Amino acid sequence: MEFLQQLVNGVSLGSIYALIALGYTMVYGIVKLINFAHGDIFMVGAFIGFYSITILDLGFFPSLLISMVTCAILGVLIERIAYKPLRNATRIAALITAIGVSLLIEYGVIYVRGAQPEAYPGDLIPATSLDFLGVKVSSQSLLILGTSVVLMILLQFIVHKTKIGKAMRAVSHDMDAARLMGINVNNTISATFAIGSALAGAAGVAFGMYYTKIEPLMGIIPGLKAFVAAVLGGIGIIPGAMVGGLLLGVIESLVSAAGFSLWRDGVAFVVLILILIFRPAGLFGKNVREKV
C-alpha cells in the first residue's frame, strides 16, 4: 500500500511538473529557445494566486484564473521585450538572455517584497480525503489532478482544433514557410508564450495549494525539473511533456519512498543525463538527421 500511496503522491507532483513542462516544450518547439524564465513565471503565478486569495479574498478558481491571465501577460511582455529582438541571433545569445530574464524576475520579486516565504491558506477547500483501496487521496491532490487534466485537454483542443493552434503547429514546423502562407508569425509566437505562461501560472497556484510554502526562489528547481520532464518526453512534443512530467513525478516520489529523500533533487538530473546520452530525442521523439 505504501507503494500505491507514493504513486498517488507522485502523480500529483507529476501533474504540476507536466503543466510547467508544457510551456517549455511549446516555446522550444516554436522558437528553439530554452525559456529559463519559465520557472520564474511559475513562481510569479504562485504569488499572484496567493495575493488574490489572501488580499482579494477570492476562492481557488477565481485566483487560478487571475494568476493565469497575469502570467500570460507577463509571458508575452518578456517575449516581446527580451526574446523578439534576438530571434535571428545565435542560440547562445538567446539562452544567456533567458538566464538574465530569469534572474531579473527572481531578484526583482525579492527586491519588491523581500525574500521571506509565505504560506498558502490551508482552508481553501474542505480537507477531506478519499479512501480508495486503502490509499488516502486528499481533496487537494484530486483538485490539482483535476485542474491539470482539464487544462491539458483544453490545450489539446486549442492546438488541434482552433485556428491559432493550427498556426502554432505550422510555425513550429517551418517558420518561413508559415510566414509565406500568410500566418502572422509574431502573433503566433506571442500566443504560444501566453498559453505556456498561463499554464505555468496555474501550476504555481497548484503548487502553492499542495506544498503551502512559496518563496521567490521556488521556481528554479521545479523549473529545471520540468525542463527535464520536457526533454524526457521529447522536447517540442506536447503529449511528451505530459507523460514526461507524470513519469518524473512518480520517479521522484518512489526515490524518496525508498529512503533517499535527500537525493530526490539529484534524480531528475541523472534522468536528464541518461536520456540525453541514450535517447536525446526523448521518449516520444524521432531522431532527425542533421543536415549541413
Next chain:
Amino acid sequence: MNILKHAKGFWSSIVLAIVFGVVMQFLITGEIINFFYVNTLYFIGINIILAASLHLIIGITGQFSIGHAGFLAVGAYASAIITMKLELPFAFGLLAGGVAAAIAGLIIGIPTLRLKGDYLAIATLGFGEIVRIVFLNIEYVGGASGMTVTQLTTWPWLFGSILLTLIVIRNFTNSTHGRACISVRENEIAADAMGINTTYYKVIAFAIGAFFAGVAGALYAHNFFIIQPTNFGFLKSFDILIFVVLGGLGSMSGAVLAAILLTIVSTFLQSYPELRMIIYSLVLIIMMLYRPQGIMGTRELTSFFKIGKSAKGGVNDDSKHTVA
C-alpha cells in the same frame, strides 16, 4: 626573427607580472593595504582563474557549459580533504583539487560533449546540480553544514596559480591544439571534415578548463574558512559565466578584465545582494540585445598595442563574430 620578437613580448610580460606580484607581496606583508582590500584582491584572483578556465571552454572551444561551479566544488572539496583530513601540505591540496576536477571533467565531458548547444548547456547544468547534491549527502565532508578549512591561501600561491593558468591557457590557445579548438567553435562540421578529431579536442579543452577551475576551488576553499554545498549552486556558475560573456566570448583578456571589474563592483554592492543581481541580469540582457559579442569581442588587450598580432581568440574582426 618574427618568432623571437613574439617570444620577447611574452617573456617581458611575464617579468612585468612577477614584478607586480613581488610588489604586491611587500604591500601585503608590510600591511600597507588593509585586510579588506587584501580579501578583495584574493577574491579577484580566484575569479580571474575561474573566468580564464571557463573562457577556454566557452570562448575558445565554443562549448556552452553552465555547470562550472560543479568543478569549483570538486576542487574545493578534494583539496580540503587533502589538507584537513589527510593533513598533507597545501601544494598537494592545490594539485589534488585540480586533478580531481579534471577527472570530473573527463567523466562528464566524454558522454555529454556529444551533445550540442542547448542540450549541452542543460546537461552541464544538471551535472553542476548533481555535484552539489552529492556533497550535500556525504557525511564525511560535513553534509549540508559544510566543512571547516583553515586559511592557507596566500598571495604567492594565488599569484603563482593565476600566472600559471593564464600562461597555460594562452599557450594552449596559440598551439595547434588551440587552433583545432577554435575551428570546432567556428564550425564543428567543417572542422570534422578537415580531419580534426572534434570530440577529442572538446574533451581536452573541457578537462583543462575543469583542472583550473579545480585549482581555483582549492584556493577558494582555503580562503573562506568554510565550504558548504550551497556556495556552489547555479548562481555561482552564473557568476562565472557572466565574466566570460561580458568580457567577450573568445577573449581571455576580456574575461580577466570583466572578472576584475565585476568583482570590485560586487564587493561594493555586497550589502545589497538583490540589487547586485538585478544589475547583473540587466547588464546581461542589455549586453545580449545590443552587443552580443561582449566588451572585447574576440580581440585581446594586446591587439590594441600591436604587440602580438597573432589573433589569439581567432578572428580579429568584430563583425565576424561567430561564437556558437
